[in-house]
Amino acid sequence: xxxxxxxxxxxxxxxxxxxxxxxxxxxxxxxxxxxxxxxxxxxxxxxxxxxxxxxxxxxxxxxxxxxxxxxxxxxxxxxxxxxxxxxxxxxxxxxxxxxxxxxxxxxxxxxxxxxxxxxxxxxxxxxxxxxxxxxxxxxxxxxxxxxxxxxxxxxxxxxxxxxxxxxxxxxxxxxxxxxxxxxxxxxxxxxxxxxxxxxxxxxxxxxxxxxxxxxxxxxxxxxxxxxxxxxxxxxxxxxxxxxxxxxxxxxxxxxxxxxxxxxxxxxxxxxxxxxxxxxxx
Amino acid sequence: xxxxxxxxxxxxxxxxxxxxxxxxxxxxxxxxxxxxxxxxxxxxxxxxxxxxxxxxxxxxxxxxxxxxxxxxxxxxxxxxxxxxxxxxxxxxxxxxxxxxxxxxxxxxxxxxxxxxxxxxxxxxxxxxxxxxxxxxxxxxxxxxxxxxxxxxxxxxxxxxxxxxxxxxxxxxxxxxxxxxxxxxxxxxxxxxxxxxxxxxxxxxxxxxxxxxxxxxxxxxxxxxxxxxxxxxxxxxxxxxxxx
Numbered sequence: 001x002x003x004x005x006x007x008x009x010x011x012x013x014x015x016x017x018x019x020x021x022x023x024x025x026x027x028x029x030x031x032x033x034x035x036x037x038x039x040x041x042x043x044x045x046x047x048x049x050x051x052x053x054x055x056x057x058x059x060x061x062x063x064x065x066x067x068x069x070x071x072x073x074x075x076x077x078x079x080x081x082x083x084x085x086x087x088x089x090x091x092x093x094x095x096x097x098x099x100x101x102x103x104x105x106x107x108x109x110x111x112x113x114x115x116x117x118x119x120x121x122x123x124x125x126x127x128x129x130x131x132x133x134x135x136x137x138x139x140x141x142x143x144x145x146x147x148x149x150x151x152x153x154x155x156x157x158x159x160x161x162x163x164x165x166x167x168x169x170x171x172x173x174x175x176x177x178x179x180x181x182x183x184x185x186x187x188x189x190x191x192x193x194x195x196x197x198x199x200x201x202x203x204x205x206x207x208x209x210x211x212x213x214x215x216x217x218x219x220x221x222x223x224x225x226x227x228x229x230x231x232x233x234x235x236x237x238x239x240x241x242x243x244x245x246x247x248x249x250x251x252x253x254x255x256x257x258x259x260x261x262x263x264x265x266x267x268x269x270x271x272x273x274x275x276x277x278x279x280x281x
Numbered sequence: 282x283x284x285x286x287x288x289x290x291x292x293x294x295x296x297x298x299x300x301x302x303x304x305x306x307x308x309x310x311x312x313x314x315x316x317x318x319x320x321x322x323x324x325x326x327x328x329x330x331x332x333x334x335x336x337x338x339x340x341x342x343x344x345x346x347x348x349x350x351x352x353x354x355x356x357x358x359x360x361x362x363x364x365x366x367x368x369x370x371x372x373x374x375x376x377x378x379x380x381x382x383x384x385x386x387x388x389x390x391x392x393x394x395x396x397x398x399x400x401x402x403x404x405x406x407x408x409x410x411x412x413x414x415x416x417x418x419x420x421x422x423x424x425x426x427x428x429x430x431x432x433x434x435x436x437x438x439x440x441x442x443x444x445x446x447x448x449x450x451x452x453x454x455x456x457x458x459x460x461x462x463x464x465x466x467x468x469x470x471x472x473x474x475x476x477x478x479x480x481x482x483x484x485x486x487x488x489x490x491x492x493x494x495x496x497x498x499x500x501x502x503x504x505x506x507x508x509x510x511x512x513x514x515x516x517x518x519x520x521x522x523x524x
Contacts, residue, residue, distance in 0.1 A: 035366055084296075155379045158365055165333045166380065166429070167353040212370045213409075 004238055009125055016127045017230035017248065019139040020188045020200065025226030026146060027181055028205030029218055033157040039076075039178070040198035042091035043069050044185050046098030048194060051119050052105035061119065062134075066186045068098060073178035077171055122193030122245030124234070131190050138187040142180050153177055154215070192245040203252040204229060210259040225255055282345065284433055284465035285309040285332070290340035292327050301327045304340070305490045309482065311345075311432075314459055314466045316476045316496075319486035320509055325469040326361065328486065329435045332467075333358055344433055357431030359422045361438045361469075367411035374406040377425045392428045400424040400454060415442035419451060427458065434458070436468045440475065448472065452479045476500065 004010045031037060050068035054061030072094060080087050106113070118126065127135070146153070156163040156170045157177070164170045181201075188197045208221035232255075233248030285308060292302040302324035309315050317325045331338040334350055344352035365371070377397065381389040397403050400420045405413060413421060419439055426434060436455070440448040452475055458464050470476065476483050477496050485492040485499070485508050492504050505513045 033366070033369070151379070151382055155382060158371065158376075158379065159360075159363055161330075161333075161335055161360060162358060162363075162380070164335055165353060165356065165358045166382070168382075209368070209370060213372075214407075215369065215371045215375050218370060 009127075010238075012127045012129065012132045013124045013244065014230075014234060016132050016135050016191055017124055017234060017244075018227055019135050020184075020191045021204070021226035021230035021248075022223040023139045023142050023184050024188055024197075024200040025204035025208075025222040026219070027142065027177075027184055028201040028203075028226075029208065029215075029222050030153060030157055030177055031181070031201055032205045032209055033154065034174075034177075036087055036091075037198075037202050038088055038091045039181060040185055040201040042095040043072055043182050044189065044194045044197045045095045046072055046102075047186060047189070048102030048119075049098040049105065050102075051116070051194075052102040055113055055116065056105055056109045061115075062186055062189065065189070066183065069182035069186050070179055072098075073180075073182035074175060076178050077175045081171070118193070119189055120193050120195055121243065122189065122191050122196060124191045124244045124248075127190055135187045135190070138183050142184055145176070145180060149173060149176065192248060196245050196249045199249040199252060200226065200229070203249070203256050207252070207256040207259045210256075210263045225252070229255060282311045283308055283343075284311045284313070284345060285467065286341070286343040287328075287332070288341040290328065290331055290338055290342065292324070292331050292336055292338045294336070300488065302331065302338075302486075303489050305486070306340075307484055307490060307493050309433075309465055309467060311465050312459060312463060313481040314455065314468065314479055315482040315484060316480040317467065317469045317484045317486055318471070318473065318476060318508070323487045325486055326437050329358070329437055329467065329469060332356070332435060354429065355432045357426035357429065357434040359419070359426045359434070359436040359439060361441055363422070365410070369409070369411060371410050372406065373402060373408055373410055373413070373421050376410050376421065377402075377406075377428055380425050380428050389428070392430055396424045396427040399458070400427070416444070416447035416451065419443060419447075420454070423451075423454070423458075427462075430462070432463065432465065434464055434466045436466065438469050438471065440470060440472055448475060455479070473500065473505075 005014065031039060047065040047069045050063075050065030051061040053059070053064040057064075076087070076090065079085075079090050106116070152163070152168050153173050155166070156168055156173045160170050185197050185201075188200060192200055204225035205218070205222045207225050208218045212218040212221050229252035230248055232251035234244055236242070236251060237244040237247035287308065288306050290302060290305040291300050293300040305328060317328060319325050327336060330336045332342050332349055333356065334353070342349040344355050347355075349356070377393060381393065397406060400423055402417065402421045402424050405417055405421060410418070410421070423436070423439070439451055439455070443451060455466060455468075456479055459466055477500070480496050482494065483492075483496045483499050484490060485504060487508055491508055492499050
């Protein structure tokens with residue numbers, strides 16, 4: 001790994017991975033708080049419609065993909081409020097509808113498009129300096145916005161009615177959260193791809209939830225676990241010469257399973273102790 | 282001083298034939314505990330939510346002389362239940378501090394310590410919210426609503442999910458808060474004995490306001506039969522004259 005770090009492509013991959021790992025896992029804590037784990041999957045898959053328009057129309061594919069994702073992010077909270085449908089149901093419509101548009105648009109373009117595979121499964125080792133710049137820009141913007149509104153966003157995500165009663169603009173904040181998520185998802189597609197991007201949003205945050213004793217700890221642990229997943233996945237993939245995106249997700253999954261096992265073991269031990277104390281008295 | 286002035290409050294939800302709450306008018310003086318009673322679906326929680334601006338409504342609501350929308354910082358709210366993920370590692374301290382956003386640090390800290398102590402939740406501050414019992418959670422939620430030092434406290438069925446002893450402790454705490462902090466409280470409840478014990482004023486609601494006044498004079502057998510149906514009966518305990 002140290003040797004391969006001498007190569008610029010590996011340096012770019014590492015930097016892009018770390019940026020994405022930190023930002024997705026931070027936003028993932030809010031996703032876990034809002035119990036909207038399906039959001040990342042729906043927006044990532046729906047962005048295929050934008051990628052398809054880009055591929056067929058000769059545009060940089062991530063630009064129309066970002067337009068689709070941000071459009072969904074802007075509309076989602078309003079749709080949730082005016083309709084009689086829950087967030088999950090709306091997302092359940094958005095994912096197949098936009099994906100179907102994407103597949104239909106792609107069918108207009110003859111032949112096989114090899115770059116499509118990199119959007120589906122990620123291609124971190126081919127991230128360009130320009131791509132890295134865009135990822136860094138999104139990461140800095142997301143972290144700056146979270147530093148400013150993060151506490152209010154926690155309040156709005158945990159207790160929307162209470163936040164509204166306290167004078168917080170809940171609708172605007174939740175829409176802002178959706179837009180940040182949409183931009184982060186698009187910036188992460190080049191790293192882990194459409195199929196796996198939701199894993200980076202959810203798994204480090206879920207692992208942190210299992211390990212943390214407070215919400216504050218969860219916000220510290222989640223980005224650390226995101227970084228560990230990216231580093232571990234990249235090292236493992238360079239050792240065994242495997243695709244990096246799936247390796248990162250697998251590594252994150254192993255950390256999650258370890259934390260889950262630990263939590264289950266501790267719960268069992270507590271129950272056993274309580275039963276033993278009950279029997280003794 | 283008048284703490285709450287509600288005039289012709291009407292709430293109509295989209296797609297429903299008739300309003301959930303219709304032309305409700307009442308007022309509360311500062312330092313009063315008023316309890317809003319009525320059958321399920323009578324609009325009790327909706328009245329609280331309309332005062333808070335959480336549901337669209339028509340009519341006028343003034344809090345200490347100001348339109349309710351401009352007086353949000355004067356109002357504290359304790360919902361019937363928080364729809365949060367019980368497995369979150371959110372501690373009691375974090376949930377309470379969340380309410381203190383934007384408050385000045387020294388004042389906020391003082392209020393935090395004062396109300397966590399007053400509500401008896403100091404020993405629970407490091408515990409995850411999801412591990413508390415019903416009574417502990419309610420006390421933590423009242424402490425959370427009180428840390429911003431509201432002058433009007435709205436509580437939606439605070440006794441829900443609490444045993445009889447816990448109910449009494451909770452209402453005694455509320456009474457102490459009202460006395461010591463010049464608080465006015467509007468409470469939704471189903472428990473008539475609590476109304477007789479703790480309310481200065483009772484408001485009987487069944488979409489429209491049907492009776493208002495001191496409980497002993499207002500809650501007659503006829504009034505209750507009108508509110509809950511003819512099968513309702515009122516029995517008084519001999520020693521205290523309470524139902």
